[in-house]
Amino acid sequence: MTAILSSTDHKRLGLLTTVTAFCFFLIGGSLALTMRAELQKPGMQFLTEHTYNELFTMHGSTMFYLFAVPVVLGVGLYFVPLQIGAARLLWPRMALLGYWLFAAGGVLMYSGFLTQQGAASFGWTAYFPLSDANATPGVGVDFWVLAVIMATTGGLLQAVSLLGTIVRLRAPGMTMLRMPLFTWSELVTAFMVITGFPVLIVTMALLQMDREGVGIFSASPEGSVTYQHLFWFYGHPVVYVVFFPLVGVVGEIIATFSRRRFFGFRVTVLSLIAFSAISMAVWGHHMFATDQVSNRYFSLTSTILLVPAGIEYFGFLATMAGGRIRFASPMLFAIGFVLLFLIGGLTGIMVASPPLDYHVHDTYFVVAHFHYTLFGGTVFGLFAAIHYWFPKVTGRLLDERLAKATFGLLFVGALATFIPMFILGSEGMTRRVADYLPLHNWTTLNTISTIGAFTIALGVLVFLVNLMRSLRLGERVGPDPWEGQTLEWATTSPPPRHNFAALPPVRSHTPLFDLREEGRDPLRELGLRRFQSFRSSDPQKSGNVGEEVPA
């Protein structure tokens, strides 16, 4: 166990980070269920207002700082070295340090519940002066601020390690434009992390100093707006930090399960770079209502985001349009990602317009919008990644029927939970409030939303059952059960300590697909055919579970 917990192997480290982050997802999700149960009908049921404030603060904080950011970096730590043909991670100690800072930060953040005045209760944004020592005193709040510093520093260290790996350790022939889409998406994510995260770390350090009595934000009347500038300079790009890597995963899944190369690869890479750069220049749209930012500029940049996003969506659809699609579970989650994120993206364009934003500011409309980007984007993308790469990590397949049941429950649950919130928000139901009056007639919509949330929980439960079952009883598969296109499929499942015994020639971003196109069998060429004995690699026969393939 000590060897696992202090391992510098990128696969163990990636898995450790991902699993820890997923545990935080379960905790954060249970907080959300508690809130939805409270909101199911008017009147305070079983929570106090203060407890409710703690719950939504810890839910948001958990999902951003302890789940979404670490999980996309964890998946990157596992698969980026494999995709670029590297045997290891550059600066593995730095990544290990990052993991432990994140994990310790999570423990510290939740320790707030054990303190006399409770955990933080000002929302995941910690707006000043709500987060100063007068409005929210207590050690638990200090813990929250320090935990954010630790978790964010951890993410920064891991991203630097990933960036260094991509720069320094690509395999021979792996030029930048031959890197797979997922690696590209992790690269641009690392760009955003190294520019955005230090700002939050410094901001939180300044906030803590202010709480200790040093006048920082409290020293001037503009302090609260300055705080918002600094926070959202991190806070908006982080939405893309937790989304971009999964765009890469979904792009690869769509290409693999459409049995063709990703359409418009170069343009999509360029759009990823542009998208991530523009996303650094849109933070002011969170501050439209303050009247302290240039609404015209931030409305313009926020709307321009539609262009690179549209290019990526066009790439997804054009890849599918020309392909022979297999609707296996990773592909279903990828399609779910595309559909649900579309709702989040389109409503994002709506709130990028200041007049519309004024109407729905701080209402459930905004809650619904960002949950379609974060749940539809990050969670569906993550589930797509898990179902796609589970055979690579474990050498076994997840049960397909349970996987499809998970997809169905999560998809229906996402629609039922968040669609009513659009209506509630438009009608004026404000967010971060523990109760509402019966005369508003919001009970039915809130009840539907609560049922939806529990449907999602059921879907996650089915997934956990599938995970536990498949780890022991799942069908064994070889190196490449999906006919993958990229280098991670050119090694055994799970990969050995140094990843590869042999590498195929890298002449494009789809080296295995290239070999197949030339009529050559990648696994035979790489000496891996003997491992592929349990599942057909013939696309016409895929799904014939247990079929023996002659070596």
Added chain:
Amino acid sequence: MSGERKPAYPPLALWGVFLSVLAGVGVIFFGTSVSTPALLGGAAAFTLVLALGLAVTRRSVQVEGGGADPESSPATVWLALSLALTMAGVALGPWLVFIGGGMVLIGVGGVVRELRAQRAAGRGEFAGPHPPPLRQVEVDAAPHAGGEGR
């Protein structure tokens, strides 16, 4: 096994240029606001300097197929947990900061000891067992028709 050496700085430089353009366009809108151009311009400048650094040092593709890491680094874990304790001390009192600080020193010493052991083990950066040499499947060296050039 030698590889093609292709630079890694162009994407970062391109990203920095994008940020610079966005900051430049913003000049029309920002007026006397300081926070917005400072944040955006600072990010652009930082990125461009980093790209320049990468270009100058020509850090790029590995020449060898791989290396071996140390299998584990308990000292790094110790260091991280010590840093966490020190941070918690900010809220709980100086006594914990001092204890955590002492532990940090021990942790740093442990990491330095690990690094020195690696160097002593010789052959460059790595202490652990080196991986077997990579075999590359033979093919025509020309870029693939469906591929991307660089």
